[in-house]
Amino acid sequence: MPFVAPQQAKSAQLKAAAKLESAAGARRKEHALAYLFLAPSLLIFGIFLFYPLLKSVYLSLHLTDPRGRVAEFVGLSNYKNLLGSTAFWNSLKVTALFTLLTVPAGIALGLIAASLTYSSLRFMRLFRFVFSLPLAISVSTASVIWMMLFHPTLGMFNYFLAAAGLSPVQWLTDPTYALLSVAAMTVWMHSGFNFIVLLSGLQGISQDIYDSAKIDGSGPFRTFVRIIVPLLSPTVFFLVIVSVIGAFQSFGQIHILTKGGPAGSTEVFVYSIYKEAFMNYQFGTGSAMALVLFAIILILTVIQFTVLEKKVHYQ
Template sequence: MNAMERDLPHVKNLHANAHTANPRKALLGPKLMETLLGYVFLAPSLVLFAVFLFYPLIQTFYLSLHETDPRGRVASFVGLDNFTAIFTSERFYQSLGVTGLFTLLTVPTVIVIALLLAAFTHNPLKGMRIFQFIFSLPVVLSVGTSAVIWMMLFHPSVGMLNYLLQLVGVEPIAWLTDPRWALLSVSMMTVWMNLGFTYIVLLSGLQGVPDEIYDSAKIDGSGPVRTFVQIVLPLLSPTIFFVTIVSIIGAFQSFGQIHILTKGGPVNSTDVLVYSLYQDAFINFRFGTGSAQALVLFTIILIFTVIQFKVFERKVHYQ
């Protein structure tokens, strides 16, 4: 056996090791490039989140532990005194109760109305496109525009609502100046304002239900109401779950319509948590207390969201 034949196994082993190492290097390069490219595409979003979300959140937490002057500059460190003042304040619990009642008045109402409208208009019949367009219109209006429109409707002397009440022999109602009616009036406006978005989402969910399900239910002798309640609603539960969470978060964050229509009055009957926060921070210039209230509100919304995911998501039927 000559020297070349003796070295042949070593050469084969070297070639084998090279073939096993090279694929790793060949795969590592493209994978690293894909990861870097992904971070490059994510960079604008990460910058926006850092500037408009993460930094304000950190700054809010920092201010909540300090007392500030009217210019918002830190005056002294007070620790948890701002939180203690909130939880020992009668106004906080009153605002929390108003916010809870406002949420109960708006969220179930808008979901039920939007669900009924979507159920009546999701069939591809002639002329349904017009109704779908009309019911979706509120989504294109801003909070300010919607509030001004309803302020005209609620006007005590020239408003359309009181004019219609007079036609049927009912005394005019002080919609925005009577503590008994103010929150209900703002809730009516909020339901109308949120109806467009909720209707569009639920209509999209209904249109995603296959036609074969309706045909099978009809063959089995199921009527329209029974089909909708026992078959369609379970299939629509992920969409309803989504709009419920979004609507509750939106109700807790409502501010614009209350600021324009009632400014928290009369007699604090519409003084929700966000408006109370606004008054403390930007009217009374107590930015520390306002920041503490913002963190408390964030915690409340987070707790409600977690509870919904832990409890109510069990009843959601994903296809």
């Protein structure tokens, strides 16, 4: 009998070890199956995201010839020259101003349109369709449309100014108005997306909240400012993040409407990268600028998540 208990204990240990080994094998099979399903996506990300990123890091440390071939290793000289360039700081200032002009105005316009069309009155679906139309228009198409509106002699804006007895404005060739004009076009172009997202956020708020506020004697304006807007803060926070990233990546409308002019007044950061890489054929400097832009967007996003998310009210 004294020898039975140790044998039973050893048998139990063997069974426990076998179960652990079986569980570990099952987990390995699950992980292998998961990576098998993820393999196509990882391959696509590797080809179109990770490889270009690593290639940009490599090129940013070198000088290149017009064909993009590496000519000389220069280390961090591209970054030092970039930070000492007045063109770099001008494009950064223009991009920051462009972001300030487009992001708050775009979100405010979308919020107003969503609030006006939230009710279930007749023909509201038609207005929702109209307000969401800019989402279906490409950047190039929208830019061509607004280029005709901004035309100094044939454009509708100057036609209305002339009808009011005012002097015409050189919308795209005057440094005072060029960035404002491009910003106005960008706000309109993004209004469809902002409208749909904010309308979805409004529709996600329970009707009981409106009824409770009405019973407590809260007027429509007070209810909207003190109750609805805080409940919309997660949606607004999402739009702020996406809009800031989109503003820093704006290129198409700048390229079509102003080509960075006049006198660099609309030369945003991405257009500077385009000029440096594909007009001046300085792919090393262009890659360094692209990585700096990546770092700026990353820092801004982290700051927004650190600071702004504290003011977000989740239900």
